[in-house]
Amino acid sequence: MITIERIGALREQCDDARRRECSVGFVPTMGFFHDGHVSLMEAARSAHDLVVVSLFVNPTQFGPTEDLDAYPRDAEGDARRAAAAGVDVLFAPLIEEMYPRPMLTSVRVEGVTDGLCGASRPHHFGGVATVVTKLFSIVGPCTAYFGKKDYQQLVVVRRLAADLDIPVEVVGCSIVREPDGLAMSSRNAYLSSDERPAAAVLYRALEGAIKNVMSGERNVARVRDAAVEIVSTEPLMSLEYAEVVRGDDLASVTQLENGVEYVIALAARAGATRLIDNATFQIDGHDIHFDLYGFGTPRET
Amino acid sequence: MITIERIGALREQCDDARRRECSVGFVPTMGFFHDGHVSLMEAARSAHDLVVVSLFVNPTQFGPTEDLDAYPRDAEGDARRAAAAGVDVLFAPLIEEMYPRPMLTSVRVEGVTDGLCGASRPHHFGGVATVVTKLFSIVGPCTAYFGKKDYQQLVVVRRLAADLDIPVEVVGCSIVREPDGLAMSSRNAYLSSDERPAAAVLYRALEGAIKNVMSGERNVARVRDAAVEIVSTEPLMSLEYAEVVRGDDLASVTQLENGVEYVIALAARAGATRLIDNATFQIDGHDIHFDLYGFGTPRET
Numbered sequence: 001m002i003t004i005e006r007i008g009a010l011r012e013q014c015d016d017a018r019r020r021e022c023s024v025g026f027v028p029t030m031g032f033f034h035d036g037h038v039s040l041m042e043a044a045r046s047a048h049d050l051v052v053v054s055l056f057v058n059p060t061q062f063g064p065t066e067d068l069d070a071y072p073r074d075a076e077g078d079a080r081r082a083a084a085a086g087v088d089v090l091f092a093p094l095i096e097e098m099y100p101r102p103m104l105t106s107v108r109v110e111g112v113t114d115g116l117c118g119a120s121r122p123h124h125f126g127g128v129a130t131v132v133t134k135l136f137s138i139v140g141p142c143t144a145y146f147g148k149k150d151y152q153q154l155v156v157v158r159r160l161a162a163d164l165d166i167p168v169e170v171v172g173c174s175i176v177r178e179p180d181g182l183a184m185s186s187r188n189a190y191l192s193s194d195e196r197p198a199a200a201v202l203y204r205a206l207e208g209a210i211k212n213v214m215s216g217e218r219n220v221a222r223v224r225d226a227a228v229e230i231v232s233t234e235p236l237m238s239l240e241y242a243e244v245v246r247g248d249d250l251a252s253v254t255q256l257e258n259g260v261e262y263v264i265a266l267a268a269r270a271g272a273t274r275l276i277d278n279a280t281f282q283i284d285g286h287d288i289h290f291d292l293y294g295f296g297t298p299r300e301t
Numbered sequence: 302m303i304t305i306e307r308i309g310a311l312r313e314q315c316d317d318a319r320r321r322e323c324s325v326g327f328v329p330t331m332g333f334f335h336d337g338h339v340s341l342m343e344a345a346r347s348a349h350d351l352v353v354v355s356l357f358v359n360p361t362q363f364g365p366t367e368d369l370d371a372y373p374r375d376a377e378g379d380a381r382r383a384a385a386a387g388v389d390v391l392f393a394p395l396i397e398e399m400y401p402r403p404m405l406t407s408v409r410v411e412g413v414t415d416g417l418c419g420a421s422r423p424h425h426f427g428g429v430a431t432v433v434t435k436l437f438s439i440v441g442p443c444t445a446y447f448g449k450k451d452y453q454q455l456v457v458v459r460r461l462a463a464d465l466d467i468p469v470e471v472v473g474c475s476i477v478r479e480p481d482g483l484a485m486s487s488r489n490a491y492l493s494s495d496e497r498p499a500a501a502v503l504y505r506a507l508e509g510a511i512k513n514v515m516s517g518e519r520n521v522a523r524v525r526d527a528a529v530e531i532v533s534t535e536p537l538m539s540l541e542y543a544e545v546v547r548g549d550d551l552a553s554v555t556q557l558e559n560g561v562e563y564v565i566a567l568a569a570r571a572g573a574t575r576l577i578d579n580a581t582f583q584i585d586g587h588d589i590h591f592d593l594y595g596f597g598t599p600r601e602t
Contacts (some may be wrong), residue, residue, distance in 0.1 A: 007466060021320070104412045105464035111405045129406070130465075135467040163406035164431075165308060165438040277588070 001083040002197035003090045007098075007138050010091050014052065014139055022049030026141030026168075028132060031092075031188035032072040033081045036176040040145040041085035044172050045169060051137050054091040055227050056098060061127030072189045091139075092108070098134065107133045107164075109156045112250050116152045116265050119275065123263040125156050134158050136166050143169045147176075148291065149183050151278045155250055160262050177203065177279070177293040183277045195270035202266050204275040205242070209264050210281055210290050218256040218283075220235040220244045222300050223264065229267060240267040240274070246259055302384040304391045308439050310400075311392050315353065319461070323350030327442030327469075329433060332356040333487035336384045336536055337477040339444040342386035344474050346365040353440050354383050355392040355397060364426030368573075373490045375551050392440075399435065406435045410457045414417075416545060417453045417566055418577065426457050434456050437467050444470045448477075449486050449592065452564055452579045456551055476578070478504065478594040484578045496571035499537035503567050503578040503592075506531040506543070510565050511582055514592050517559075519524040519584075521545045533568060541568040541575070548581050559584050 013095055017024055023210045025048030044051045053080055062068035075092070082090050112118075113125040136144070146154045154172045161168050176184045181203025182196075191199055210229040217223055219235045224244050231239045246253055247261035256262060265278040279292040305311045318325055326349030328341045330412060345352045356379055363369035376393070383391050407427055413419075414426040427575045437445070448454045455473045462469050483497075484506025492500055508526040518524055525545050532540045547554055548562035564578040580593040 005414045018319070087337050101463075103464050104413075105408065105461045107465070109406045111403075133563045134464075134466045140468075141408065160406045162402075163404050163435075164408070167312065167438065167441075172355070214533065258457065 001079070001089060003079060005091075005093055005094055005097065007042060007093065010052070010089065010138060011020055014050070017050040017197060018140070019051075019112055022137060023142045024048060024050045024121055026135070026139045026144045026193045026259070027051070027087075028135050028144065028146075029053060030057045030071065030186065031078050032074055033078045033190070034176070034184040034188075035077060036147050036149065036184040038081060038085050039176050040147060040173050041082060041087050043171065045086040045142070047143065050089070050091045051087050052091060052141065053087045054135055054139070055233055056091075056094075056128060056135075058097060058098070059271075060099075060103070060131065061124050063097050063123060063167075066121075067187075067190075072186055072192070081202060096137045098131070100156055101131070109160050109163075112152070112155050112159055115245065115250060115252075116241060117267060118152065120267075123165065125153070129155055129156060130159050133160065133164065133166070133296070136161070136168055141168050143171055145173055146169050146277070148172045149276065149278070150297050151265055151280075154247070159249075160298060163296045169243055174281075174291055175293070181207070181293060182276075184198055185275065187273055187275065190273040191270055195236055195273065198234050199270050199275055201231055201234035201237055202268060202275060205266060206277060206279040209244070209290060210288075211258065211281060212281070215290055220254050220256060222238050222260065227264060227266060231266070238269045239271060242266050256283055258285065302380070302391060302509040303386050304380060304393055305394075306394055306398065308394065311439060311584070312388065314390055315351070315442075318351040319441070321350075324443045325349060325351045325353060325440060327436070327440045327445045328352070328354045328388075329445065329447070330354060330356055330486065331358045331372065331381050331492070334379045335477070335485040335487065335489075335602050336339060337448050337485040339382060339386050340477050341448060341474050342383060342388050342471065345444070346358060346387040348444065351390070352388050353390045353392060354388045355394075355436055355440070356383075356390075357394055357432070357436075358419055358524060359399070359402070359428060359430065359432040360396060362447070363398075363569045364422055364424060367422075368491075375486050391447050399432070404431070407431050409460060410461050410464075413453070413456050414461055416546065416551060416553075417485075418568060419453065421541060421568075423555065426454070428463050429454055430457060431581070432459050434465065434467070437462070437469055440571055442469050444472055446472050446474055449473045449579070449581070450476045450486060450488065450577065450586075452566055453551065455505055456549070460550075463561065475592055475593070476580075479513065484576075486576065488574055488576065491574040492571055496574065499535050500571050500576055502532055502535035502538055503569060503576060506567060507565055507578060507593055510545070511580060511589075514582060514584070515589055521555050521557060524557070528565060528567060532567070541570060543567050548583075557584055557585065 025044030107129040180200040205227040208230045212226040324347030408430040481501040506528040509531045513527040
């Protein structure tokens with residue numbers, strides 16, 4: 001694995017790969033790798049000749065009161081894990097490399113950014129959309145891999161790639177969970193020893209909501225309430241939102257229908273630490289397909 | 302020359318060219334070709350293996366009261382002129398091909414879009430920036446050619462390509478003028494037989510302003526006033542703006558300095574027809590370089 005800090009050098013690697021008719025798989029990250037990141041790298045490795053991982057804590061997607069300065073970092077550990085996962089190129093630019101002058105250009109995605117995390121983080125997805133567009137321009141990947149934990153981000157990136165005709169396939173990979181169900185996240189490092197076990201209530205809330213659907217419930221408000229009730233049993237967790245929305249465009253729904261993918265998405269705080277989690281599901285007649293550890297089989301969509 | 306209507310088919314042509322290590326030159330247009338368009342095609346032809354010209358009257362860059370429906374079209378004549386100029390691929394998509402679903406994603410460029418035409422056309426450059434980003438994604442050109450008549454557009458496109466790390470060189474080509482100095486424009490077709498000769502006053506105004514600089518004037522307000530005064534002699538033309546700004550970022554200036562490129566830019570109406578024109582110039586000690594027919598030598602920048 002080589003580590004590259006400059007855009008020009010990365011472009012050379014990617015251009016060279018394309019000249020040799022090699023396919024390029026890309027995993028954009030903010031580093032502090034856990035098994036979730038590694039699963040994305042492995043998915044890319046299994047399908048592509050050249051695997052590029054970017055490690056860039058993008059300042060423009062953090063709000064002024066958010067955790068940019070505290071965001072956990074471990075450059076050496078990240079390089080070791082990426083190399084072990086078979087990554088070819090780790091792109092780790094400085095902020096000045098990605099933003100060498102004041103950015104006058106921005107990419108915005110409307111609609112799918114209004115609800116869920118977009119409601120409380122008004123500039124977040126604009127920052128994500130702009131930096132992902134830049135990274136796609138730099139790497140020119142055939143396929144890009146995103147974790148489904150940031151489900152709304154996945155929908156935003158899919159939509160911007162389609163709307164801007166960027167020739168990349170955007171693959172969402174299943175959430176990787178700790179043994180007690182907590183979704184892996186770099187931000188889990190913020191949790192105190194009390195908060196850490198409490199945070200697994202989010203997983204149990206998703207599980208409870210899905211059991212509710214399995215038992216025949218089709219009313220969205222009642223499915224949502226099943227999740228809310230479970231989170232409320234954990235005094236250390238404070239719920240920000242719980243929503244059941246359509247999976248492809250995050251549209252509100254009132255009743256669950258056959259053959260449509262839905263996502264139940266949660267955000268909650270443990271002290272100052274904001275955590276998100278979600279599960280996708282689809283009702284097909286008597287079958288119900290879930291993407292939740294312990295229920296469904298992890299799959300790419 | 303082949304004409305292509307579908308994005309997928311165009312991508313195949315461009316991907317195939319790149320596989321054969323052919324360079325791709327691109328000229329985005331709204332059609333109704335005149336010698337200005339042809340000069341862009343010839344510039345691309347002289348430098349690239351594959352020359353792609355897009356012909357798309359992009360609805361999102363027209364305001365609600367603007368001339369989208371009236372915009373002049375001549376598909377057959379355009380195909381003939383493009384073929385004669387040595388174009389390889391004419392990309393002429395339908396609106397539904399470029400916008401198959403509601404666009405949730407937009408590209409915006411701030412700052413350089415505030416003044417000049419941006420002041421009276423608030424959504425114009427957002428539409429331009431978004432469609433140009435889409436076209437760059439589809440074609441993946443090495444170099445894209447834009448006419449300097451739409452000078453602000455050239456600055457906007459250069460900035461978005463730099464900010465979004467799009468690997469394209471953006472070349473601005475000199476304005477091509479009618480014998481009386483009127484800048485060639487598809488919108489000249491709207492002019493009545495009275496308005497057509499009157500419109501050449503814009504050229505004379507640029508010429509007058511530049512003579513003013515040549516005579517030693519360095520005060521921007523007085524250079525601008527020289528142009529305004531000349532336009533005011535023509536009762537059929539109504540001036541919208543006349544500005545002298547910095548060429549690279551369109552920043553306001555009060556005094557002309559050595560070694561800096563400036564642009565004097567005009568917009569005026571002849572009846573309902575809105576025309577724009579400009580000239581770039583730079584003072585280098587005792588030399589003054591202009592890009593205006595009859596004064597300077599047409600050049601690529």
